[in-house]
Amino acid sequence: MEYEEGPLNANPRTTSLGDAFELIRPRLAEVERLLEQQIGNGPPTVRDAGAYVLEGGGKRLRPAMLLTVARLLGYEGDLDIAYAAVVEMIHTATLVHDDIIDHADVRRGRVTANNRWGNQLGVLLGDWLYIRSMEIALALGDQEVMRLLSRATVEMVEGEILGLELKGSMSVTRDQYLDIVRRKTAELFAACCTTPAHFSPAHAAYREPLARFGRNLGVCFQIVDDLLDVTASEASLGKPVFSDLREGKLTLPFILLLPHLDTERRGAIERVLTTGQLTGASEEQLRSWLERSGALEQSRAVAEGFGRAAVEALEPLPDSPERRLLAAAPTLVLNRRS
C-alpha cells in the first residue's frame, strides 16, 4: 500500500467517526464491494435480506479498525480487506439474531429484517452469515486468525446467552454487566485490532497491546451505546429510547442508579424491566432520576476509564498518523451522539 499524505482528522475535536476514517476510505469501499459480492453469491432471499441488512447504515467500525491497524503496521497486501468483510459479516449475523431475540422492529431507523422477512428467514440469514464468514476466513488460510475470530464469535454468543439469563433481573451487578459487555462487544473489537498483527511474524509483539486497545475501546463503545439509549432522542437513535430497559436489560446507568432509589421507584423500574412498558415511570422521570443520582455521570466516568486504558495500550506501538487516529478513537466514541 502506498503511503498517502492527507487530512488525518485524528484531532479529538473531530465529532464524526466517519470523517476520522478518511485515511482508509478507499479500502473501506473495497470491503463494501467484497461484502456485496459475498452476499450476491447466496440464495435469492439471502441476496435480498442480506443486502438490506448490510445497507442499513452500519458504521463499519470493525472493518475500519482492522484496516487502520493493518495500515499502521505497514501491511501492503489485501488480506485486511478480506478479513474486514469477514468481521462485518460476523457482526451482522449477531445483529440479525439479536433483533429476533429482542423482538426488535426497528434498527437504525429502518424496519428490521426479522420484521420484514419474518423470524424464520432471520434465523437462517444469521446462520448463513456466521458460517459463510467462517468459510471465507478459512479460505484465507491463517489458522491463528481463524482461531482468534471463532473464539471472539463464541464469546459474543456466550455474552448474549449470559445477557438472556439475566433478562428481567434487578440484581445484575456491575461486574456481570462488564463481563457481558466484554464478551458481546469487546472481544470482536480486540480480534479486529489483533488480526493484522498476524499478517507478519515481525508484528507478534504488537498483538497483545492491540488486543488490549481493542478490548478497552469495545467496552468504552458499548457503555456509550447503553448511555445513548437513555440520553439520546428516538430520532437520533433510529429506535425507541430506553429500549434496553424495556427489553429487560439492566445497563450500567440503571445498575448505578438502583442503590439511590426507594422501594417505590425501584418497583417502577422493575415493572418496566418485566412488562416492557413505560407505565410505572415516564421517560422524563427516568431521565431525571438517572441525572440527579449521578448515575449518568458515573457511567460516563467508567466509559472514560476504559477509553483511557485503550489509549495507554497503544504506547508500545511506533508513533504514526494511524496510531494517532487509533488514539483519538476513544474520544470520538465518547463524543458520539448516535
Place this chain on the structure above:
Amino acid sequence: MEYEEGPLNANPRTTSLGDAFELIRPRLAEVERLLEQQIGNGPPTVRDAGAYVLEGGGKRLRPAMLLTVARLLGYEGDLDIAYAAVVEMIHTATLVHDDIIDHADVRRGRVTANNRWGNQLGVLLGDWLYIRSMEIALALGDQEVMRLLSRATVEMVEGEILGLELKGSMSVTRDQYLDIVRRKTAELFAACCTTPAHFSPAHAAYREPLARFGRNLGVCFQIVDDLLDVTASEASLGKPVFSDLREGKLTLPFILLLPHLDTERRGAIERVLTTGQLTGASEEQLRSWLERSGALEQSRAVAEGFGRAAVEALEPLPDSPERRLLAAAPTLVLNRRS
C-alpha cells in the same frame, strides 16, 4: 485401535440401525462423553438446554458413519471421536434452529428446546453449537477437513433457505426437492464419510467414493424420512404425522401425487399446505390418495435408487466387515420404521 471380533449385524435383515452399529459402540460411547464435556463447558443455560437436546434420543447416525469409515480405513487415533462429536453438534444446531423455523413443539416424542426454553435461547443455543463445533474442529488442526465441514454446513443452511423460499408452494419440482434434500441432509452425510479419508494421505483415493456413498445414502435417508412422515404413526414418529405438509413443505410423495389429482383434491392439499390444518382432507384420505396413485411406491423406488447408488459407490473400497456394514446401511435405512 485393536481389531475386534464380534457380531456384525451387517445382515440386511437386521431391522435396527442401533444393532448394526455394535461394531463401533465403545467409540460411540466416547463420542457421547466428549459431547457431554463440551456442553458442560458452556454457560448455564447451554448446559441445561444443550444436554436436553443432545439427550433427545438422536440416532447418532452421523457419528456412527464417521467412526465406521475410520475403522474401515484402519485408523487408530482419536481424531474420529473428536470429529464425530463435531458433526453431531453441527447436526444438533440445525435441529434446534429448524424447530424454531417450523414452530415445532415436539421432536422424538419430547417437547422441543424452543418450546421449553423459548425461541430466544433456541436461536443462541443453535449459534453456540454451530460456532463451538467450528472452534473444536479448528483446534484439531486439519484445514481440509475444516473446509469440508464448513462447506457442508453452508450447504445445509442454504438448503433450509431454499426450502423456506418454496414454503407453501404447490409447484415444487422433483429436481428442486432433490436439490434441497442433497443440501440439507446429504452433504453432511458425505462430509462424515469423507473425513476419515483425510486422516492419512494414503486414503486420498477413497475420498471421492466415500463422499458419493454418503451423499447417496443421505438422499435415501431423507426420502425415507419424508415417506415416514406420511406413512408412520404419531407414536412411532414422536411427532404429528403429515408434519411436513402442515409446515408448508411439499415432499416427494406429494410432488408425485399431484399430477394424478383433480382440481378439487389439489385444492384440498393446497389448503393444508397454506393453512397448516388438515381441514380439506383427512389423514385417511391423504393416505389413500398417496397409495392408490402409486406415489408412495414411486417415492420408495426413488429412495431405493439412491440406496443402490450408495452401495455401488463402495466398490473401490477393500472388502471388510466395515465395508459390509456400510453396504447394509441403505437397506437398514429403507427398512426403518421411525
